[in-house]
Amino acid sequence: MAHTSDLIATDIEQYLKAHENKSLLRFITCGSVDDGKSTLIGRLLYESKMLFEDQLAAVEADSKKFGTQGDEIDFALLVDGLAAEREQGITIDVAYRFFSTDKRKFIVADTPGHEQYTRNMVTGASTADVAILMVDSRRGILTQTRRHSYLVKLLGIRHVLVAINKMDLVDYSEKTFNDIVDAYRDFAARIGLESPTFIPLSAFKGDNITDPSAAMPWYHGTTLMGYLETVEIDDERMQRAPFRLPVQWVNRPNLDFRGFAGTIAGGVIRPGDRIRVQPSGRESTVARIVTRGGDLEQAVSGQSITLTLNDEIDISRGDVISTVGAPAETADQFEITLVWMHDEPLLPGRPYLLKIGTKTVTATITDIKYQVNVNTLEHVAAKTLELNAIGVCNLSLDRQIAFDPYQDNRDTGGFILIDRLSNNTVGAGLLHFALRRAHNIHLQHMDVDKIARASIKHQQGCVLWFTGLSGAGKSAIANLVEQKLHGLGHHTYLLDGDNVRHGLNKDLGFTDADRVENIRRVGEVARLMVDAGLIVLTAFISPFRAERSMARSLVEEGEFVEVFVDTPLEVAEQRDVKGLYKKARRGELKNFTGIDSPYEAPEEPEIRLDTTRLSLEAAADAVITTLRLRGVISD
Structure with a gap:
């Protein structure tokens, strides 16, 4: 006769094996603040018997502490773990919970309802098979309902369940339910959201969660749990x-x-x-x-x-x-939709890291075609994207990647943008299609390369990138260095900030976005000049490290020499040769570096010139000496 311990071990083994073979459904709850998302998840955990006795006792005690009437349990407290969330009765972070039934395993993401936490909602939705969109039956369809619906459609979640919650607070009114259904169907049709499912429920009371509600005999559809246990999982579709x-x-x-x-x-x-x-x-x-x-x-x-x-x-x-029969596409330029997720705005032309699948490349947003107003669905002109903004843009990469349109495969068509300096994730995007130019434009092989062009000049092509505050002495030193190089018989060209703005960049202003584009264009011109074998000097404030890094990345290792003309703000302002600081102090000149726009000093420049102790002549000689040591020029 088998021992009791052996029988228990066998039962556990059989249970774990059955649990292992269950399918896994990932879903999110989203919607506006206080629509009952956390309460719904807490109810699901309770009904699926996934709570330990001590957890249940703790939430019962917290329910009394935070104001629940009588013996009723506030199931939201099971999910809202942050102290700030419990005190305010809202969800701030994305809370992931795991539970299972006899038919399926589940991972649910409870996402924030506040507009400022839209990026958290995008994070939670990125891997979901189903979106449960919560609607408070007393308030109906709200702005955040529309916003989250648009994001759900955008992120390719194919199954949308509209949970019309708190029906107990409207006396389980069939008319209220039908009015919300009609209003939502109208909006869903406008954004192309197909066949949403509607369930009236009360997460707090448990109506239509696991069993049909006796309080709503007019509703004959599925329960919430019934829907979750039978809806098709995305992995099953992707096998085809x-x-x-x-x-x-x-x-x-x-x-x-x-x-x-x-x-x-x-x-x-x-x-x-x-x-x-x-x-x-x-x-x-x-x-x-x-x-x-x-x-x-x-x-x-x-x-x-x-x-x-x-x-x-x-x-x-x-x-x-x-x-071979159905290969992925390849390209390096795309039309995309981008959700901006950072406090600092997106700046077209600024280089970011793009991570798609297991590959990381350098990326630049070359153009914002329009921003989407998620409330009206209007297409709005935009030069930048602010936090939580959604825009349709053109994207350029530094190399070709394999991809699928996002609507065909979320894994090979979805990406994130990462700030190159801070390593923060700043955006999430979807690839629509490759731009035609990506297939029609190819690099032409040239028999005469930059080494050959530079050798007849008895020099190496390089960029001398002078950076510093206005009035630091960049142009004066660069001009003197060029004179010395010319006297030594070397071939040079000086790109000066003011001169370039009279021609190549005369269409640009001084906003952060225009400054980024200004440096991007100069960097590309400098790259071509290096390819021609020239020693090119640039004298620009170039206030942002990211853009100077981008300019460096355009040329090969050793071909970029960053020259930091290091002058304190007070010294530069005393010089004020052009009178710009006085105008900026009077408010007549906006976005002026050092006054109301930042300057990010180089951290490891190849050359640092302290103009408080070096004369112009000594500074220029220091640059020439460095060029000799680096082998750019010879004696």
């Missing part, structure tokens, strides 16, 4: 999509094994299938599908695998493996 494997790691434990590891982002793969690696376009066939549990005869979307191939081809992290 073209095969995609973003390579996360090249697995080379020894000389006898070389595999390419990653998580399948779509489709099915089998040994013998012909594959293509993008963006290189190289082809091979699958030899093995390797997993920790042994080789597979087939792998599907969502599985983590290692592929070995029958040919030795060059594959790196960030490449995408596709089947």
Whole structure:
């Protein structure tokens, strides 16, 4: 006869095995503030029996502490873990919770309702299969309801459940429910949101959560839990999509094994299938599908695998493996939709890092075509994007990537933008399509290169990038350096900030966005001059580190020499040769660097010139000496 402990162990093993084989649904709750999102999730945790006795006791005590009447439990307290949230009765952060039923496992993200936390909602929605959009039956469709609906559509969530909550506070009125349904369907049609499901419920009382509500006999649809247990999961749909494997790691434990590891982002793969690696376009066939549990005869979307191939081809992290019959596209310029998620505005022309799948590249927003007013759906002209703004833009990358349109594959069509200096995530975006110019424009090979052009000048092409405050002495020193180089027989060109604004950049003002574009254009011109074998000198305030970094990235290692003309603000203001500081102090000159616009001093310049102790002549000689030491010029 089996021991009781053996039976218990067997039961546990069977339970864990059954739990392991359940499908996993990811969903979000969203909507306006105080629509009952956290209460709904707390109710789901309670009804699915996912609470320990001590958790239940704690929330019962907190319910009394924070003002719930009688013996009723405030289920929102199970989710709102931050002290600030409990005190205000709102959700600030994205709270993730896990629960399961006999049919399915669930991960739910409770997202904030305040407009200023829209970026948190985007984070929670990025991996969701279903969006539960909460509507307070007393207030109906609100601005944030429309905003979150638009984002849900934008982020490609195919299943939307409109939970019309707090029906107990409107006497379970069928008319109230129908009026909200009609109003929402009208808005949904305008944004292209297809076939939303509507459920009247009370998260606080439990109506239509797991069992049909006796208080609403006029409603004959599914319960909330019934919907969640039966709705199609995105992974199931993606198994029918073209095969995609973003390579996360090249697995080379020894000389006898070389595999390419990653998580399948779509489709099915089998040994013998012909594959293509993008963006290189190289082809091979699958030899093995390797997993920790042994080789597979087939792998599907969502599985983590290692592929070995029958040919030795060059594959790196960030490449995408596709089947030959339906390969991913490749391009370096796109139309995109971008949700800006940072307090500092987006500046077109500024370089950012773009992470798509397992690949990271340098990216620039070249043009904002329009911003979307999510309340009216109007397209509004914009030069920048502020926090939580949504814009349709053109995007340029420094190299080609493999991709799919976001509507076809969220993993290979969605990306984030990262600030190059702070490493903060500043935006989330969706690729629409490659711009035609990305396919029609190709680099033309030139037989005479920059080395050949520079050699006949007996020099090396480079950029001397003079930066500093207005009045620091940039133009004066740069002009003197050019005179000395010319006297030594070298070929140079000086790009001065004021002179360039009379021609190439005469259409630009002095806003942060225009300053970024000003430096971007100058950087591109300087790059061409270096390619011509010239020593090019630039004298610009260039106040932002990010733009100076961008200009540096345009040329090769060793071809960029940053010269920081280091002059304290008070000294520069005393000089005030052009009278600009006086105008700025009087408020006649806006966005003036050092007064009402910041200057970000270089952290590690190649040359630092302290003009409080160096004469112009000595400063110029210091630059010439550095050029000799770097081999740019010879004696």
